[in-house]
Amino acid sequence: MTRVPLDQRLQDVQTRRAVPDDAAEVVRIFRAGFPPSLLPYTIYDQPGIVDYLRGMLRWQHVGTTSVTIVSTYQGKVAAWAQFHRHPTLLFLNHVYVTPEFQGAGLGRVLLRGAIDLVREPGQIYLGSEAFSTNKGAHAWYRSLGMEPSDRVHWVELIPEPVQGRRAWWSFDGLVTGLAAQKRFGFSRILLRTRRTAYVIRTLGRHFYRGNSFDILDDASAMTALHTLDPKRKLMIIASGEGREPRYPIVAQSTQVRGRIDTALTVLGSFPG
Numbered sequence: 001m002t003r004v005p006l007d008q009r010l011q012d013v014q015t016r017r018a019v020p021d022d023a024a025e026v027v028r029i030f031r032a033g034f035p036p037s038l039l040p041y042t043i044y045d046q047p048g049i050v051d052y053l054r055g056m057l058r059w060q061h062v063g064t065t066s067v068t069i070v071s072t073y074q075g076k077v078a079a080w081a082q083f084h085r086h087p088t089l090l091f092l093n094h095v096y097v098t099p100e101f102q103g104a105g106l107g108r109v110l111l112r113g114a115i116d117l118v119r120e121p122g123q124i125y126l127g128s129e130a131f132s133t134n135k136g137a138h139a140w141y142r143s144l145g146m147e148p149s150d151r152v153h154w155v156e157l158i159p160e161p162v163q164g165r166r167a168w169w170s171f172d173g174l175v176t177g178l179a180a181q182k183r184f185g186f187s188r189i190l191l192r193t194r195r196t197a198y199v200i201r202t203l204g205r206h207f208y209r210g211n212s213f214d215i216l217d218d219a220s221a222m223t224a225l226h227t228l229d230p231k232r233k234l235m236i237i238a239s240g241e242g243r244e245p246r247y248p249i250v251a252q253s254t255q256v257r258g259r260i261d262t263a264l265t266v267l268g269s270f271p272g
């Protein structure tokens with residue numbers, strides 16, 4: 001069997017933890033690679049994202065949830081990956097290879113270097129997620145021994161206040177949230193009701209973002225969101241758990257999962 005010749009450029013690639021000065025390039029690569037119609041649903045579309053990411057990168061050495069790694073070619077960021085750290089799971093939240101490098105092996109070189117840099121004892125599984133229509137990414141995951149697990153729905157609706165019911169809620173962290181909204185263009189607050197607490201993000205001027213469908217059946221939560229800003233739509237990104245969502249779907253993504261050691265076996269046998 002003939003081996004695909006190693007892309008010569010990979011000899012000059014270096015993989016390292018991202019630093020604050022990488023923030024602008026990381027954001028630029030994300031914006032260029034993400035579906036434009038879905039960008040407003042993400043923090044990467046917001047005006048303060050570079051400032052925010054600079055802060056994240058400045059602090060990631062202390063043990064933040066996210067860790068970002070870059071691969072550079074001739075000193076310029078050519079690919080980056082961001083992981084979410086969990087006790088037994090390393091979740092590849094984002095991975096972006098610039099178009100001129102795609103298919104050349106850089107994604108694998110980045111992942112191998114990144115796992116070496118970020119993997120902690122106890123982490124056995126590698127997870128990730130990509131839009132269900134993103135055949136290239138899913139082929140790449142499959143080649144690393146990762147299999148589809150959950151289907152994630154992105155739905156959008158207008159929170160309607162519920163009349164004539166006894167609503168109770170409290171916003172936790174609202175003032176710091178509003179300050180973050182002003183500075184970065186997004187925020188994270190906690191909304192408590194009698195039933196539970198929801199993590200709610202504000203994104204730009206038009207959206208709230210939630211991470212659970214349970215909120216849809218909580219009249220107090222819906223009334224609270226309407227009261228805070230009646231013009232904001234609520235975007236929920238959450239696992240469908242096999243059920244058909246009741247609201248219009250804007251996008252669907254699929255989570256994948258495998259073992260880190262399986263991926264490392266593939267990555268180790270890959271030239272580069």
Ligand SMILES: CC(C)(COP(=O)(O)OP(=O)(O)OC[C@H]1O[C@@H](n2cnc3c(N)ncnc32)[C@H](O)[C@@H]1OP(=O)(O)O)[C@@H](O)C(=O)NCCC(=O)NCCS
Pocket residue numbers: 033093094095096097098101102103104105106107108109129130131134135136137139140143
């Ligand atoms: C997905 C991505 C990270 C893969 O990195 P890459 O550097 O392009 O891929 P590599 O060269 O490391 O790996 C190539 C292997 O991946 C698979 N693959 C990657 N892209 C593929 C595509 N478009 N179609 C089919 N297979 C693909 C194949 O198995 C291929 O192996 P082969 O050449 O032996 O057949 C990269 O293409 C990318 O950044 N895409 C755009 C952003 C994105 O979709 N990110 C993932 C969701 S956050």
